[in-house]
Amino acid sequence: MTHIKTIETKNLCDSAKNGGCGECQTSCQSACKTSCGIANQQCESKKADK
Amino acid sequence: MIHQYKLGGYNIVLDVPSGSLHVVDEVAYDIIGLFEKESKENILSAMKEKYADREDITPSDVEECYAQVESLRDMGKLFVPDNFESMAGKLKEKTSGVVKALCLHIAHTCNLNCSYCFASQGKYHGERAVMSYEVGKRALDFLIENSGTRRNLEVDFFGGEPLLNFEVVKELVKYARSIEGAAGKNFRFTLTTNGMLIDDDVIDFSNREMSNVVLSLDGRKEIHDRFRVDYAGRGSFDTIVPKFQKLVEARGGKNYYMRGTFTHANPDFLEDIKVMLDLGFKELSMEPVVAAPGDPAELTEADIKVVMEQYEKLAELMLKKHKEGDPFTFYHYMIDLKGGPCIYKRISGCGSGTEYMAVTPWGDLYPCHQFVGDEKYKLGNIYDGVTNKEAQAEFASCNVYKKKECRDCWARLYCSGGCAANAYHATGSITGIYEKGCELFKKRMECALMLAIAKELGE
Numbered sequence: 060m061t062h063i064k065t066i067e068t069k070n071l072c073d074s075a076k077n078g079g080c081g082e083c084q085t086s087c088q089s090a091c092k093t094s095c096g097i098a099n100q101q102c103e104s105k106k107a108d109k
Numbered sequence: 110m111i112h113q114y115k116l117g118g119y120n121i122v123l124d125v126p127s128g129s130l131h132v133v134d135e136v137a138y139d140i141i142g143l144f145e146k147e148s149k150e151n152i153l154s155a156m157k158e159k160y161a162d163r164e165d166i167t168p169s170d171v172e173e174c175y176a177q178v179e180s181l182r183d184m185g186k187l188f189v190p191d192n193f194e195s196m197a198g199k200l201k202e203k204t205s206g207v208v209k210a211l212c213l214h215i216a217h218t219c220n221l222n223c224s225y226c227f228a229s230q231g232k233y234h235g236e237r238a239v240m241s242y243e244v245g246k247r248a249l250d251f252l253i254e255n256s257g258t259r260r261n262l263e264v265d266f267f268g269g270e271p272l273l274n275f276e277v278v279k280e281l282v283k284y285a286r287s288i289e290g291a292a293g294k295n296f297r298f299t300l301t302t303n304g305m306l307i308d309d310d311v312i313d314f315s316n317r318e319m320s321n322v323v324l325s326l327d328g329r330k331e332i333h334d335r336f337r338v339d340y341a342g343r344g345s346f347d348t349i350v351p352k353f354q355k356l357v358e359a360r361g362g363k364n365y366y367m368r369g370t371f372t373h374a375n376p377d378f379l380e381d382i383k384v385m386l387d388l389g390f391k392e393l394s395m396e397p398v399v400a401a402p403g404d405p406a407e408l409t410e411a412d413i414k415v416v417m418e419q420y421e422k423l424a425e426l427m428l429k430k431h432k433e434g435d436p437f438t439f440y441h442y443m444i445d446l447k448g449g450p451c452i453y454k455r456i457s458g459c460g461s462g463t464e465y466m467a468v469t470p471w472g473d474l475y476p477c478h479q480f481v482g483d484e485k486y487k488l489g490n491i492y493d494g495v496t497n498k499e500a501q502a503e504f505a506s507c508n509v510y511k512k513k514e515c516r517d518c519w520a521r522l523y524c525s526g527g528c529a530a531n532a533y534h535a536t537g538s539i540t541g542i543y544e545k546g547c548e549l550f551k552k553r554m555e556c557a558l559m560l561a562i563a564k565e566l567g568e
Contacts, residue, residue, distance in 0.1 A: 062137040062174040063122075065186060066565050068446040071128040071455070071522065072189065078451025079200050082261060085210040085465040097450050098523040098554060099443035103261065 080104050110191060112519030113142060117424065117559045125519050126193070129186040130446065132562055136166060136174045144178060145188060193456050197508040200457040204464060205505065208255040210263035212467040212478045213248055215240045215271040215278055220305050221345055223336045225372060225398055225406045231269025233482040238470040239274040244491070245281040248468045251491040253292050262289075265299040267467075267478055272306035282318050299323060301368075303337070304349035312356045321364040324353050328369050328381020328395070335374055336406070354389055366440055369395040373405065376412035379419045379426065386437060394440035397549055399531055413545065417552050424556040428563055442557040444523075446565070455522040458511075459529050462488065462504025476504050479530030504529065507539055514542045520551045 082103035110125040120138040122131040133141065136156060143152045153171060160166040181187040217238045219231030231237075252262055264285070266278050278300070285296045300315055301323040315322050326349065327333040334344025357365055367390045371378035378395050385393050397416065400407040408416065423439060430436055459465075462476030466488065474488040474495065475481045489496040509515045509526045527550070531543035 060170060060173060061177070062134045062170075063177050063181065064132045064566070065181070066130040066132065066446060066562055068128045068130050069449055070185075071126060071452045072185065074451035075193070075196060075453070079203065079453035081200060081204045081207070081209075081464075082259060083450055083454055085263060085460040097455055097525045098557065099440060099445075100450050100454075101445060102448050102450055 077104075110519060111141065111188065113138060114555055116421070116555055117428075117563060119559060119562055121555075121558060121562065122187070123519065123558065124187050124189055125522060126191040127185055127189040128446075128522070129181075129189075130558060130562065131181070131187070132566070134174075136160065136171060137178060140171075140175055140178050141187070144182075149175065193452055194510045196453060197456045197510045198506070200453040201463055201505050201508070204257070206255065207257040207259060208252060208464055208466060209259040209261070210265075210460070210465040211248060211252050212265045212267050212465070213240065213245060213281075214268065214467060214469050214478070214481065215245070215266050216269040216274040217470050218273055219268060219270040219303070220273060220339065221270070221303050221337055222340050222342075223338070225336050225370065225400065225404075227399065227479060228269065228481075233469075235482055240277060240468075240470040242277050242280050244468075244470065244472045245277055246284055247472065248491045249281060249285050249288075251494075253288065253294060255494070256294065260293065261295050261297060263297050263299070263465075265301060267301050270303055270305070271300060272302050272311060275306065275311065279314060282314075286318075297321075301325070303345065304352050305339075305345060307349070307352035307356055312359050315356065316360050316363060319363075321366065322356070322360075323366050323368050323394075324349075324356070326350070326353060326367050326369055326385065326390075327371070328375070328378065328384045330384075332375045332381055333369075336370075336372070350388060357390060364392070366392050366394045368440075369393075370398050371395055371408075371416070372398040372400070373408055373412055376408060376415035377419060378416070379422050382423060382426075382439070391437040392440075393437060396441075397546070399534065399543075399546070401534075408545070413548065416549065420549075420552050420556050424560050427560060431564065441553045442560055444554075444557045444561055446561050452522070455525055456509045458508040458526040461529050462486075462501055476500070477530060479528075480533075503539060511540050512542055514547070518547070518551075520547075520554050523554050524550050 084100050112123045112125060114121055120133045122133055122141055139156060140152055153175060156171040157168050217232055222230050256262055271278055282298060289296050297320040298318055299321045300319045303325045327337060330346040333346045337345045367385050369381055375381060382393055397408055398406050465477060467475045467478040467481050468491060469481055472491045474490055476486055480486040486500050488501055495501050507529060509521045512526055515521045515526050527542060529539040531546050532541040533539045535543040
């Protein structure tokens with residue numbers, strides 16, 4: 060019996076190996092002018108890979 | 110660190126450092142809650158006792174479940190330690206001196222007189238002014254000169270109301286397009302407007318040149334017109350809605366956001382979201398007002414409770430619409446579990462004052478639009494660059510691990526430490542936290558994760 064379903068997510072620990080290119084959007088430059096957040100941002104290098 | 114909560118019929122467990130997300134049954138939920146506090150023996154015995162009356166949960170089920178939790182821990186998907194602190198300043202250190210985004214205050218004046226405006230009706234507590242072409246052109250040159258190897262450069266035309274200076278906006282975009290190729294850059298423009306001056310020319314131009322347009326609408330007519338009035342006190346709803354509808358229809362799928370603010374007058378903001386949907390808008394954002402204590406627009410403790418419920422109901426509505434094949438987007442619920450920013454970005458804090466700055470109509474630089482007018486934080490100007498190194502260093506040193514409250518918060522890798530301006534206005538320090546904002550943010554993230562799970566599981 061499976062008690063746990065694991066959802067596929069980006070492994071944040073692994074992202075330490077190749078991350079940090081700095082091309083991604085600044086935190087508060089879009090719709091969000093009063094609440095900084097990064098959860099809804101995209102990884103620019105991933106976009107370029109597509 | 111883990112965060113576990115129940116929402117939308119799911120038992121959800123987030124392993125914060127690894128970003129792993131699990132949907133678990135009730136036994137696993139209980140075991141995970143005790144796993145780091147109690148011995149294996151104690152946990153197994155407590156579970157067997159708790160579920161003794163349940164025929165569907167046998168003692169061997171409990172043991173099997175414990176083994177699955179152990180297995181996930183061994184795979185680095187549960188109870189992962191946070192070893193990121195030493196990396197916290199790396200991204201800003203690596204990109205020190207690089208600027209990649211500017212908020213151009215193209216007009217410090219406005220044709221609306223909204224009392225809740227953080228920018229004091231566009232004047233930013235100063236004189237009315239518009240940016241000249243020469244100042245704007247120099248700002249774009251400054252951005253290119255200081256952008257290092259960054260290719261994508263973001264420029265937001267902001268105000269006040271930028272369309273009061275639309276000819277300069279058009280000329281600046283023309284100039285930027287004429288130099289970006291040779292400079293190896295790609296400008297991404299955004300326009301934030303109240304809509305009063307939108308016409309066919311603005312629509313054609315925006316849809317051709319703007320990567321994103323942010324359109325201010327608070328939802329229900331009576332809510333919108335309560336604050337968003339002209340200088341004669343007349344509401345703007347009837348004027349702007351047809352213009353927004355025309356612009357969005359002509360936009361042909363390019364990014365836009367209907368952005369509203371909710372206040373003490375409408376903590377039940379889901380009603381405003383529904384009005385936006387009825388008007389045909391699908392890309393929505395609504396944010397809580399950030400008001401000074403005592404301001405009549407400020408959200409009270411009772412309002413916050415309503416807002417929390419509204420966030421859950423909003424998630425339910427989104428799921429319902431998604432299943433019906435009529436989805437809509439809520440900006441703060443967008444989350445890409447398989448993609449999203451890397452850990453460096455997540456811990457390095459807001460880019461204000463370092464990679465992102467605001468430019469006043471006369472060319473002064475501030476850490477972001479919310480600091481404009483605060484002399485203490487004037488960083489320099491577009492001619493001499495950043496001269497207030499002390500203020501800039503304060504922003505550069507700001508990251509998730511600089512805030513003691515963030516160290517213990519499960520949402521730290523989703524907010525990156527929050528908004529420096531909100532922290533400053535709430536506590537007097539950019540390394541403080543805006544508690545009310547944190548509570549709302551955490552609720553939004555819980556809803557966003559639940560929605561992502563529901564979509565992933567196809568339920």
